[in-house]
Amino acid sequence: MRPRETLTESQDRRLLNVRLACPDITRACNLARAFADLVRHRRGYLLLAWIRQAEQDAPKPMQNFAGFLRQDLDAVTAGRTLPWSSGVVEGHVNRVKTLKRAMYGRPSFELLRTRVLTQP
Incomplete structure (x- = not known):
């Protein structure tokens, strides 16, 4: 799913052969590239049109993804349009859950609290 311009000549040729051999792969590949472009360039306003196209013309697994x-x-539109992210918060939640799992069966809440507050 790399951009076409980053493919080597032999990779591009193989991709073309596969796309010519199977129309389903061609449709899926085109939709996947369009979705990747939508995500990379924060074009959430195009999401509804992409979903409609995927629901009409895509292989079944991609139709299911569009339905979700x-x-x-x-x-999803806000997440692909707005510049804000909850990634930092999710990282902290993941860190605390990891520490909590490591502390399972340890004697006290105070020890867990100290590790949560002192670990980066």
């Missing part, structure tokens, strides 16, 4: 995106369309 449609279920929470506002959140």
Whole structure:
């Protein structure tokens, strides 16, 4: 799924042969590239059009993916449009959960609290 311009000549030729051999792969590849472009360049406003196209013309697994995106369309669109991210918060939650698992069976909450507050 790398951009076409980054493929070597032999990779590009093999991709072309596969796309010519299977129309489903061609449609899936085109939709996947469009979705990757939408995500990379924060073009969330194009998401609904992509979902409609995927639901009409994509192989079944991609149709299912488009259906899941449609279920929470506002959140997905905001996530692909707005510059804010909850990544930092999620990282801290992951760190605390990891420490909590490592502390399972240890004697006290105070020890867990100290490790959460002192570990970077």
